[in-house]
Amino acid sequence: MLFSQMTGRIVVDPDTAETTAKVTGVRIAPSPPHITHITALTVDADGRQRRLPWPDIHAIGPDAVIAKLTAVPAPPSTVVETDPVGKVLLTETGRQLGIVQDGEFDEADGHLIRILTAGTAVDGQELLGAGHYAVVVAPVHHL
Amino acid sequence: MDWWQSLITGLVVFAVVVLPIALVTTDRRRRGVIALPRHHPHTGTGVTKKEPTGALTMGRTLTGRPVVTLTGDHVADVKDIVFDPADGTVRCFTLATRALLPRRLSSLLLWQDVNALGPDAVMIRDRAALSAPEKLGEDLGTGSKVVGARLLTDAGTDIGRVADVVFGLDGHAHVVGCASESGHRFGRRVRVLLPIPLPVPISRERVVVPAQITDCQAEGLDAFPEARAKLLAQMHGSA
Numbered sequence: 001m002l003f004s005q006m007t008g009r010i011v012v013d014p015d016t017a018e019t020t021a022k023v024t025g026v027r028i029a030p031s032p033p034h035i036t037h038i039t040a041l042t043v044d045a046d047g048r049q050r051r052l053p054w055p056d057i058h059a060i061g062p063d064a065v066i067a068k069l070t071a072v073p074a075p076p077s078t079v080v081e082t083d084p085v086g087k088v089l090l091t092e093t094g095r096q097l098g099i100v101q102d103g104e105f106d107e108a109d110g111h112l113i114r115i116l117t118a119g120t121a122v123d124g125q126e127l128l129g130a131g132h133y134a135v136v137v138a139p140v141h142h143l
Numbered sequence: 144m145d146w147w148q149s150l151i152t153g154l155v156v157f158a159v160v161v162l163p164i165a166l167v168t169t170d171r172r173r174r175g176v177i178a179l180p181r182h183h184p185h186t187g188t189g190v191t192k193k194e195p196t197g198a199l200t201m202g203r204t205l206t207g208r209p210v211v212t213l214t215g216d217h218v219a220d221v222k223d224i225v226f227d228p229a230d231g232t233v234r235c236f237t238l239a240t241r242a243l244l245p246r247r248l249s250s251l252l253l254w255q256d257v258n259a260l261g262p263d264a265v266m267i268r269d270r271a272a273l274s275a276p277e278k279l280g281e282d283l284g285t286g287s288k289v290v291g292a293r294l295l296t297d298a299g300t301d302i303g304r305v306a307d308v309v310f311g312l313d314g315h316a317h318v319v320g321c322a323s324e325s326g327h328r329f330g331r332r333v334r335v336l337l338p339i340p341l342p343v344p345i346s347r348e349r350v351v352v353p354a355q356i357t358d359c360q361a362e363g364l365d366a367f368p369e370a371r372a373k374l375l376a377q378m379h380g381s382a
Contacts, residue, residue, distance in 0.1 A: 092213055129212070129215045132216050133215055133216055134216075134264070136215045
């Protein structure tokens, strides 16, 4: 599944069957390359950003994400969590490969399969870090 | 009262448009290449990931380049490149924030803490790679800004102004030459690349170079290695 296919999908509470939020993005991390959580905007009047840790997601279906939206504390300040889409894709040698446009992951276990730019697909295994400015990958094996 | 309105409009345009552009332009011009006052023996591990051996780059393409951690965070931009005048090796980068009006940071990036000097970013392991200025062991204020200095041959001829510096990359970055501007031709600045065999005398006002370099000019980086080889052959021949 692509990040872009996930974005905008509704989040449904498995107990109440209520729509609680809409997915706004994903967060990725290396070692091993995976989705740490998805971010979602609550549909109540407050409209707050919430984090859905990957283990708390029951299912990702074609129409909805089934997950219990619990209050997740803000991450420690040392942990950088930003959406990889729109970031510069850099190799660890400082060469820019493009702008991250999308990514592909395994919806069964959150494993990152590929990072996609306009002209390049990079193996998710090459991910070294994803920060505020860039997504950094090891010297590249194009897919 | 029309002149009042014109005056106020003029002041607003100056404050909103002209002043910020002037400040940004001035800051860009302040970025440059600094020669330390004397040679300091150093032992550095250098970059672990590097561009192909023999690559050449201009100083102006290095200044302003983002400094990025391997976790993808942008920590600063390169402001100045500081080199050892004895052998031309780059010792460190001074840093500035990225903003409309960049602010110089007090910390430095020593060469041995650079993970890779890439064409689009200077890569470091993490923020801990930045050092306090004392770690350089030299007061940067005593260094000489090379860009803008006059080029004087050892025969006493002024051959132009240093407009930029040429760096060679081969696991380390080191000064191998400069771009010289010497007047105008058909309304355009005349700029050539000149190889410089360090060490040469460098002061705040000028750089004194061997007179032979005037015979070893290159129009661009592609022709620079040939010009440098010619100069070295001439110097070895005359030695």
